[in-house]
Amino acid sequence: MICTNKSCEKFMNPSLTCGAIMLDMKCKNSTLIQKANEGYPIVALDRIMDMPNIKSVVVNNYAPMTELVQGLVDKGYRRFGYIAGIDTLDNQERYQALKDVLQRNGITFSRENYFLGDYHEKSGYQSARLMLLSDNIPEVLVCANDNMAIGAMKALRQEGLKIPDDIAVTGFDGTEMSELMGLTTVDIPDYERGYLAAQFLLQNIAGSCSFDTFKIAAKVHWRKTTR
Structure with a gap:
């Protein structure tokens, strides 16, 4: 069963x-x-x-998220946003890896750029809409799964933002849709x-x-x- x-x-x-x-x-x-x-x-x-x-x-969420975030830092990103899922082991490990990498690199993560989603696409869309109300939007939006990342991308593009020129987006899971949309993710x-x-x-x-x-x-x- x-x-x-x-x-x-x-x-x-x-x-x-x-x-x-x-x-x-x-x-x-x-x-x-x-x-x-x-x-x-x-x-x-x-x-x-x-x-x-x-x-x-x-x-093993921690290791690949560490690799992903360190790779983003190495590419020059400094202002990070995060769309979380509900409080599960997966989300806890992914968010902890993000915080640890940023701390090791001397990068401050602003809690105003932490948004609580529920792993569904709609919550990613809504979170991105809230983020866009800020005067200081992130350079990269790290999402706890692909569904929320895809929702966020729809909201960003509706506002005329270009991905990744204006803001980068990443997901997690490696869904078929992430491949179709060219989403950087963890498979x-x-x-x-x-x-x-x-x-x-x-x-x-x-x-x-x-x-x-x-x-x-x-x-x-x-x-x-x-x-």
């Missing part, structure tokens, strides 16, 4: 399934702990939990992630899974939305 933004508690039922691959940001840790204590095997794709029956296959190998999750769930069900957390590597793709 794969649970994605549905009622995970409803579907993680031992009478219906032997285990679950879980990607549901709305599912509470307490629910997973309860199921794990009942002996129900789970592979989580969106969090790390120290529980015998919960294994995790998550993205997550979703097929491999899903394959590993399925393999580890089967091992977890059989009681032969020897690891707790597996981190998937991701790769930066430089495209035409940055200099």
Whole structure:
């Protein structure tokens, strides 16, 4: 069983399934702990939990975001904006990497250029519209995922701004749309992630899974939305 933004508690039922691959940001840790204590095997794709029956296959967000932001600094960008997703492990690691790189390079990040989105395209559009009300817009807008980056690009272009001449934009995830739009992004190998999750769930069900957390590597793709 794969649970994605549905009622995970409803579907993680031992009478219906032997285990679950879980990607549901709305599912509470307490629910997973309860199921794990009942002996129900789970592979989580969106969090790390120290529980015998919960294994995790998550993205190593910090390393590629570090590479991306350092690359932007090396290209000469100094004023950064950030559109965050909701408070998940992914967003926490991506934002922390941004802050750490800027601090190491002596660059101040202004909190007025931090915008809270929800990973959907509309929130990226709305965040960019708010950003444009400022007298000092960023040189580069780093977005926590591709959907919000695409929404932001639509808002910027509506105001006549040229990307990347007036402002650069980056995403994260490596969606098909990001490739079509020439978006600089971090590519997550979703097929491999899903394959590993399925393999580890089967091992977890059989009681032969020897690891707790597996981190998937991701790769930066430089495209035409940055200099």
